[in-house]
Amino acid sequence: MLRKNTYNEFVKILSKPRSFLGIGALTLLILLIIFAMKADGKSIISFVTASFEQTLSFNGHILNGYLIAFIILQMLIVHVPLLVALVTGDLISGEAAMGTIRMLATKPISRTKIVLSKFIAGAIYTLILILWMGFLAVIVSQWIFGTGDLIVLNSDGLTILQEQDILWRFGAGFMVAYLALLTVSSLSICLSAFAENSIGPIVATMAIIILFTIIGTLDVSIFDTIKPYLFTTHMASWRSFFENPVDMGTIMESVLILVVHNILLVALAIWKFNRKDITS
């Protein structure tokens, strides 16, 4: 039954125009960045390397597909949560608003399975979103710009990664980024279990992400104790794969915190949805 309803949930997601809105917007944004890089990539790079270039000369194919992919990821990973929440935020509350929840909850499928199937369908959608993003960012950029070593600007300086040492980092980075987005999906599904309207959970998810991000960036000591436990702190963990050497300890810590978030949020959604009187 879980499999059947997951299929159903996915059919519903694919029938909603807004599901493609996200993918469309993502495609447009990435193509825009690729176009901008094609047109004026050199000056964008020299903005980063300017202070080094008086003393050093950077030789080789710097403006390559990997760099573009990295820039795309860096720029868009902040916005993708909105696209995820847009779809996952009304998975439960949307049914309540539409009234279909009454039909759904009177079928021989437990409420736990309903929530789980929505979570799985949301996870699949998020996966498709990030795979599409990965395809456009890594593959399409490579077609246009070719491959090469990757210059990454980390906060402690430039790291130059060798061409053969990059793809796995993108792979691993995408996986951690996916886990972060999955947390957004779980959060919005969880909020969705508490709400009766479609838009509330979407807005609330974004509000929480913005709030946590601000708390994370504020250099105020009272927030220091909670900062490591905010999921937003770990949303950029994918980037750690582009440091040399890779600090696996920090990444695993982030992964653990994100996984715990997912479990708690889904558990909370299941608990709430099971106790909920459907009166809509």
Next chain:
Amino acid sequence: MSNTIIKVQHLSKRFGTFQAVKDVSFEVNKGDVFGFLGPNGAGKSTTIRCLLSLIKADAGSLELFGKNLSSDRNEILRQTGSIIEKPDFYKYMSARKNLEVFARISGADVDASDIQNMLEFVGLGDRGPHKVGGFSHGMKQRLGIAQTLLHNPELIILDEPTTGLDPQGIIEVRNLILKLKNEQHKTILLSSHQLSEIELIANRMVIINKGVSIVEGEVAELLNSTELMVSYEVENANDLVNYLTNAKPALHFQVISDRIVEIALNKNEVPALTEELIHARIRIHAIEPKRKLEDYFMKIIAS
């Protein structure tokens, strides 16, 4: 299997400070078209939602097909089809896709031809590929009935199925229910606030008011054994009043206007009284039975 399909005992449910259902009990037998009657706000919807596990009851027991709802929920729902209030569908999907989605989790094997047959059964045979967003309320109601029947359930629960429909839609839905009763021999629980509707379709019924079940039994028996208010439209109400006061002092009546008098009668007393009035040279323009649910309740409560 026992003959009892639904057995509700002393059900109660409170939302915050509001006691929606206080003490509702009734039994629905196999093959019944069972009327679940009560004015708006009587607790019908809450009771039905409890029956379908949409709402958790505070107290009381709910048994369907001889099984306890809390322990055998899925088993029970597999044999049940329902429409609660108005049927709502995924507007952005076609009628067929909607049915596919619900069929998939109905617990039965339903294939494309079953879905087409069902669409035809409810008169939407050519509407399958159309998005539900563009459907009228009546079409949605019929699609809702198709959805309840897809998995061939033993029990069908319909919550106010004719509410909001135009007269044509009401007749269509009513005929569909009769078709289910006569051709498919389903057990049907039908809630309504209109006695006339129940009288037309149901064989048994329960009446609830303010969250309490008041009376339960055969529709014909319950309705015949109780008095009607029969409205007599005559040329001059005074003549009728004089006659009744002198000749029928036991009868209760009420003057509505200078031409209309309502008299409390049993159904079987109507022919005799009418004959007497004609003999008494009272010119009758119209006789109309008035059986307002509210009046009926008042009587039951009073008795």
Next chain:
Amino acid sequence: MKTLLSILLLLPLVGLAQSSAKLNKVISKLNTVKDYSVDVEVKADIPMIKILPSKAKVYFKQKDKFKVVSKGIVILPKQGFSEINTFLSDKSKYMAIEGDTSKIAGVVVQLITVIPSGEDNEIILAKLWVDDSRSLIIKTQITTKSNGTVTTNYTYGDMAKFALPSKMVFEIDVKKFKLPKSVAADINQRSTEKKDDKRTKGNITVNLSNYKVNTGLSDELFKKKS
């Protein structure tokens, strides 16, 4: 007037002209190389830049054509790889003053200070430590207007006869390195906890091998964009 002043200022140095013969010997040796190509392996140890050893092919042609071809990213000092050769080849542009002798890695070296004569030159001052017996530059210290001072140590192997080193170690100033903050902004900011690299010097070690000298490299080679 300016020219006159220059001449007057230069007069005392004329007597020392003979002592720059040591430099002239070096220059003539350098000039025997019309062009070369060489495989380089670059190891950079520079604050704020993390890079693994990288390989490239370097092409040079008299008097100032220079090209680096690499598949990956190779960081080289902006000044000092071939510029000093180019600069030294035009004797009219500088004065050379011989200084003390000293020893570097057991080799007796003569310090020659080179002062550019024009004002438009990027190089402000160059100090060369020359092994007179082999006519090889062992060490240079070049101060430029924009890059501070770059010190280079040369090690020679098979190609010493052409004055081409087998290893060069550059020491560069990195005080001016700054990161554009807006681009560096991480969401998670955790990296700020890391200690800032406070070093002001960086090293670039270049190993050179597989020299091909005077093969007649075409000018075309240098025109193509790498």
